[in-house]
Amino acid sequence: MDAARGNRADGGGASRSQPHRARRNRHSAGGGARRCGRQGAGVRRARRALHRRQHPSAELRLGQRARVGGERVPLELDVGGAAPTITSGGGGAGAPATLVVDVQPRDPSLGQEMTLVVRLVQRTNFAEDPQYTPPTTTGFWTDKPTTPQSFYAVERGERVLVTETRLRIYPLAVGEATIGEASALVVVAQDGFGLSGGLFGDRREMVLRSAPVRVRVRPLPPGAPAGFTGAAGKFDAVWSADRSHTSRDVPITLRLDLRGRGNLPLVRPPSFGEPDLEALASTTEDSLPSPEQNFGRKRFQWTVMPQKEGRLEIAAPAFAWFDPASGGYVQSRPRPIVVEVGPAVFAGPGEEAGFPRAFSDHPVDPGARRAQPWAFAFAGLALGAAWRLWRAGPRTTLAGEVGASAWLARLRGVTGPGVWRVMEDASAWLETQPATVSDPGWRAVRDRIAAARYGGSVEKPESVRKELMARIARVAPRARTRVPRRALAVLLALAGIAAAVACAPRPGPGRAAEQCAAADQAARRGEVDRARRVWLELWRSQGGQAGLAARLAWAHVQAGEIGPAALWVLRGEMMGPRDPALRWVEERVREAGGLVGATAPRWPLRPIEWSALALVVGIGAGLCWPRRVRAVAVATLALVCALVYPVQGWMAERSGRAVMLAMAPLQGSDVELEPGQLVTIRAREGGRVRVAAGRVIDGWVPASIVAPVAGAADG
Incomplete structure (x- = not known):
């Protein structure tokens, strides 16, 4: 490299002996005067392999830590079969070590990113950590240096250890610029094994200096566009x-x-x-x-x-x-x-200025009890069954009972020659009864009647009449005591009406309604914080209501807190869907960017509507009787109407739905979650939670900015 030319090593004075103790090799190539970390036994073995000039055929990867500015940073040593070839220049090839500074490109444009590389090329062992001073970079904006990386390379056929650090720099002015020299104070072991002392030899201090690097910064071309x-x-x-x-x-x-x-x-x-x-x-x-x-x-x-x-x-x-x-x-x-x-959320002239008209048109009744659909389903089934029983009327006499009584009356009243004809007709009726057919003595009675009527037999009719009447009395059904059907219908109707009345909607305490009305008046006067405290206390003491949730959400919207506002909208939807005031606030929150990914937790039917539907369907089940299949299907539908509302609430409470209260990046992805966005809590760990946004995106966020929808109301 050109930067290596002029690299020089200055002796640090006379050598001096040290007590016998092992020295570990150490490297440095960072910013500021620093010491690199100590290497372990594995690195020492690598150094010995370096001086034995073994061929770099085996792969070895060792980890060490360098001390930079008082703290230890990781330093990787990568020994591989394909060692790179380096050139340190003619002046430094024979020295124990060389410090080289290079920069690319040498002719950058103004502001262009440049890479400054500092390499410490080591040809022998060091007895101590090098003391490194980085080059001066006047006229450049400098970034943080990389962690020092060590690797083996080949220089003129010889194996050397190179420790390299890279640094991004940016030129700030046009013209010639110079990157100053870097220096490193190293202590070279004379024995070749990294040991010092009189037994193996002395050690020598050296100051390594790199050559300055000149850079020519070019101006940017003319005609820069707007922006x-x-x-x-x-x-x-x-x-x-x-x-x-x-x-x-x-x-x-x-x-x-x-x-x-x-x-x-x-x-x-x-x-x-x-x-x-x-x-x-x-x-x-x-x-x-x-x-x-x-x-x-x-x-x-x-x-x-x-x-x-x-x-x-x-x-x-x-x-x-x-x-x-x-x-x-x-x-x-x-x-x-x-x-x-x-339109503006708080628009409105006169007395109602700043207070939504939807709240004035729909006042809240805190503590009011909602209708219970299950009770109305029971009432409908009971009324349907009562109607069917009433329509059936009193119990009629069985056909068998009517026939036996008639024949007994005829047998008692008949006299004269017609007695045998009546007894023959009665015997014919008896043969239609199962008990008579299975009786083995019945044939003899028939034969006696036939002989007396058609054969001229002199048979006394009274004995035959008594036996025939006894047989008819035995086959006649016995009367049982039963509850009158219409009385049972009245009891069922009264039970159904009582259940519906007991579980019908009821107003809340008057004191709570007065407090809510006073809070609304305070909000009209601009005292929103005071009104919000009253609404929150009513929510906690009287139970959740959609109207209270709408007012709390509106108070947060007015304060610019979209996350808490979205949270209260979702809590209100769990309490009662299709509330006019809540729907008005929901539109404002969505306009402000909240409720991203939110869906309604319930079907859009209120409890009173589910109750009315369960009542009507239950009555319909009674109307369908005696068609059993149809009646059972309609009764099942009535039970479904009774269970949908509570089951949906139970599922919503355990779904893990939550709302982001503030903007936060999703750890592990390049996604930022917005305030008011709906997420699903997957896991908790210390002060953070793992949330899912949609079906495929999840990650960790601080727990303090995530609020569960079904959690406690904390304002």
Whole structure:
């Protein structure tokens, strides 16, 4: 290398003996005077292999730590079969070690990224840590150096150990510039084994110095386009906003992200101005690459307030950079951002100024009890069954009972010649009864009746009549005591009505309603913090209500806290869907950029509506009887109507849904979560939680900025 020419080693005076003790090899090539770390036994064996000039055929990778500025940093030693070839210049090839400084490119353009490389080429063992002083870089902006890396190389057929450090620098002025010399104080062991003392030899101090490096900085070509602020490199520009909907009195944040490789630390923000936007603040965020990385990011942010309603198309600010590879300028042309601007959240003249009319039109009744769908399902089934029983009327006499009674009456009343004909008819009826057919003595009774009527037999009719009446009495069904059907219908109807009345909606305590009304009046006067405290206390003491959640969300929107506002909207939806005040606040929160990824936790039916549906379907099950299959299906539907609302609430509480209270990057990805965005908590670990945003993106964020929807109300 040219930079190695003129490299020199100055003796540090007379050699001196030291007591016998092992010395470990040490290296350094960083910024500032420093000592590199001690190497272990494995590295010492590598040094001995170096001096035995073994062929570098085996692969060896050892880890050590270097001491830089008082702290230990990792130092990698990579020994491989394919050792690189280096040239240290003619002046330093025979010295025990050489310090080389090089820079690329030597003729950069103004602001162009350059790489400064410092190499310590070691041909013998050191007895102590080198004392290193980096080169001066006047006229350059310098980045942090990389961690020292050690590797074996081949120099003129000989194996040497090279410790290398790299540093990014950027020229600040046009013309000639000089990178000063670097120096390192090293102690060389004379015995060749890294040991010192009278038994193996003396040691010698040397000062290694690199040659200065001259650089010629070229000016940038003329004709820089609009938006050029000194950027040089290869970049991509991305223009975005933190929301696509807002209102006239809710600010939005515009972002220009510059990603790539170049002089990001020196890039100035471009100018931005739009007639339809009022600029409130501008900031710059740096995410510069580490010394081992090549690409970084710089973000320019503007907080603006829309000045008109409707569809707003916001063009990106003009931005350009110089590309050293092509030698010309490059202009960014990102697509404009489209933002829908709605009416102001707090607009309104007169007494209601600043207080939403939706709240005035729908006052809250804290502590009011909701209808219980399960009770109304029971009431419907009971009323349906009662109606069916009432329609059936009193119990009718069985056919068998009617027939037996009639024949007994005829047999008792008949006299004269017609008695045998009546007994024959009665015997014919008896043969239709199962008990008579299976009786073996029945045939003899039939034969006696037939002989007396058709054969001229002189048979006394009374004996046959008694036996026939006894047989008819045995087959007649016995009467059982039963509850009257209409009485049972009345009992079922009363039970259903009692269940519906007991679980019907009821107003809350009057004192709580008065407190809520007083808090609403305080909010109208502008005392929103005072009103918020009352609403929060009513939420905790009287149970959650959608109207209270709407007011708490509105208080946070007024304070510009989109994350807590989105949290209260979701809590209100769990308490009662389709609340008019809550829907109004939800629209405002979405316009402000919150509730990203949020969906309703329940179907859009209120408890009273589920109760009415369960009541009607339950009555329908009674109307379907005696069609058993249809009646069972309708009764099952009534039970579903009773269970949907509580089951959905139970599932929502255990779903792990949470809301981001503030903006935070998702560790492990290049994604930033916005305030008010819905996430799902997957795991907890100390002071952080693992959340999922969507189906494929997850990572860790601080637990303090994530609030579960089903958690305790803390304001």
